[in-house]
Amino acid sequence: MAGTAGTAEGRVTRGTTGVNRLRRVDRWIATLPVLRRAEDPLVVDLGYGASATTALELHGRLAKIRPEVEIVGIEIDPERVAVASRSAKPGVSFRRGGFEVPLPTGRRATIIRALNVLRQYDESEVAAAWKSMLGRLQPGGILVEGTCNEIGRVCSWVALDSAGPQSLTVSLRLEALDKPSIVAERLPKALIHRNVPGERIHEFLIALDRHWQLNAPLSVYGPFQRWIATVEGMRTDGWPVLGGKSRWRLGELTVAWGAVAPA
Numbered sequence: 001m002a003g004t005a006g007t008a009e010g011r012v013t014r015g016t017t018g019v020n021r022l023r024r025v026d027r028w029i030a031t032l033p034v035l036r037r038a039e040d041p042l043v044v045d046l047g048y049g050a051s052a053t054t055a056l057e058l059h060g061r062l063a064k065i066r067p068e069v070e071i072v073g074i075e076i077d078p079e080r081v082a083v084a085s086r087s088a089k090p091g092v093s094f095r096r097g098g099f100e101v102p103l104p105t106g107r108r109a110t111i112i113r114a115l116n117v118l119r120q121y122d123e124s125e126v127a128a129a130w131k132s133m134l135g136r137l138q139p140g141g142i143l144v145e146g147t148c149n150e151i152g153r154v155c156s157w158v159a160l161d162s163a164g165p166q167s168l169t170v171s172l173r174l175e176a177l178d179k180p181s182i183v184a185e186r187l188p189k190a191l192i193h194r195n196v197p198g199e200r201i202h203e204f205l206i207a208l209d210r211h212w213q214l215n216a217p218l219s220v221y222g223p224f225q226r227w228i229a230t231v232e233g234m235r236t237d238g239w240p241v242l243g244g245k246s247r248w249r250l251g252e253l254t255v256a257w258g259a260v261a262p263a
Contacts, residue, residue: 008076009132010047010098013120017049019057021152022115024171025144026061028157028252029111034140035062038110041069044101046133047117048073050080052087052094058113059092072109074101099129101136108138114145115157118189126190134162147186154186158257165190165257167242170208172251174223180212180230181205194262201260207234208253224249 045055055073073094084094146157153173211233218226235241240256
């Protein structure tokens with residue numbers, strides 16, 4: 001989100017967006033138990049950018065799980081809100097705001113998705129932004145904050161609840177993947193400057209590349225088998241891998257936050 005707008009918390013982002021850019025994180029969000037059990041399934045697309053695309057796509061994906069889900073797109077730039085509002089429809093609306101996550105009639109969000117927003121901030125600003133967004137969640141709600149490349153093939157995100165960060169997920173397009181550490185360029189702001197010797201995320205990426213290389217012979221069976229073996233190797237080495245093969249086959253790897261948190 002240059003400049004503060006009114007009482008909104010944050011700065012205007014470049015607004016880059018694109019069709020299917022956030023598909024990887026959307027399908028992960030669709031698996032969250034809180035989406036299924038929430039009495040008020042309200043999901044926020046924070047910093048959706050120059051068009052309504054990502055909010056509309058999010059609604060389409062989550063409505064398959066909760067038909068009554070409601071998506072609220074929030075942007076600081078009033079012109080972007082005006083443009084996006086032309087695409088509003090039942091279940092999808094747009095409003096002006098920032099990290100304070102203004103919602104109608106005091107409602108709180110089940111899930112807040114903030115992708116490619118904090119990338120333009122300093123690392124020192126992350127904690128305050130997280131705190132503001134977490135304060136707008138329902139009990140048991142989840143904040144999903146991360147980054148992806150322009151076409152959504154290299155992604156990573158942190159999942160947070162009221163207790164703080166809980167996990168880091170890496171999601172990659174496996175076909176023609178050279179090294180998994182390509183995700184270093186798209187780590188969440190809390191980690192992207194920590195990919196240096198002595199930091200846990202640095203050791204994580206080194207280990208991930210090593211297992212990917214060790215399992216290169218499995219490429220004859222396809223990149224998915226190679227990735228599954230890579231993740232299994234990480235788990236055998238003691239990395240706290242979460243989830244199972246149904247997620248790994250999508251090019252995902254989720255680990256507990258403590259394994260990669262800044263030292």
